[in-house]
Amino acid sequence: MTTRSFDVMATRLVVVLPADRVELADRVAEIFAEVEATANEWRDGTPLSQVNAAAGGEAVAVPADLRALLARGLELGERTDGAFDVTWAALWGLWDFEADPPVLPDPEEIARRVARVDYRQVELDEAAGTVRLARPGMKIGLGGIAKGWALDKAVAALREAGLTDFHVVIGGQVYAAGHKGDRPWHVGIRDPRGARDDVFAALAVTDRSVSTSGDYERYFVLDGTRYHHILDPRTGWPARGLRSATVIAPDATTADGLSTALMVLGKQRALALVESMPGVEAVLVDEHGAVSQTSGVELVMLHPPRP
DSSP, X not given: OEEEEEEETTEEEEEEXXXXXXXXXXXXXXXXXXXXXXXXXXXXXXXXXXXXXXXXXOXXXXXXXXXXXXXXXXXXXXXXXXSSOGGGGGGTTSOOTTOSSOOOOOHHHHHHHHTXXXXXXXXXXXXXXXXXXXXXXXXXXXXXXXXXXXXXXXXXXXXXXXXXXXXXXXXXXXXXXXXXXXXXXXXXXXXXXXXXXXXXXXXXXXXXXXXXXXXXXXXXXXXXXXXXXXXXXXXXSBOOSEEEEEEEESSHHHHHHHHHHHHHXXXXXXXXHHHTSTXXXXXXXXXXSOEEEOTTOOEEESSOOOO
16 A cells, blocks of 8 residues: 545545555545635635625526535535534634634624524525525635535545555544555544543444544633534534544535534534434543444443543
């Protein structure tokens, strides 16, 4: 196997392929760049930024691939009762996790922004090929699902090229296909209170995607409370109850969006939701460092998560 790395979607993409097919790594990177060019909400001129700019006005024609990605996001919104909401981007800019000293946003401004968050106000017209946001100030942000979408497209391209054994990592998400030699791939789960390379448990994975969302990527601590970047779209405040949520799913889009949603739902509702989804499993670390998992997980514990 040979490893290639790329910088794309504001993170690191790592592609592990058979040495005699390493040229396919460039195609994987191209797929991620193509998705970003369509689905990036902050870059001027992208189809998604045009939809956001027209919020409250006319519908905007967008490419079929963006409509399909948005449809998956809206489905996740329904499935999670709004814990995953593609219109979360109306909250963008409220929280500055780099500020020194850290400052909490104005609660009244949070409330005003939350009033613009509602995935049910996204009008997706497949027949017309358009998307419309019903109210001014609404914004769609697909950062919680776009990497998984691109990963699924990359997996499809590699399989079409005849590959059965490969491994692709983008940010906190993995797709592991086939085997590494004569064994399944092993994917570690980071200790939310450990160093970046501190893995508290491992999963043996074949033909599955694993995505972890956690409260440790971007955050600040103020008066003893951790405020992190995974916001509850229904309140505008950081989600509470879990330190991390790991999802194992047949496809990367589901794993990506669902790991974010589980952080918002909290332990009990998260476990109940995942148990209702065939082929999907989850591992959760709660606010006290306790580990919970769904019934189908085969987890190898390396050490207990730090308190």
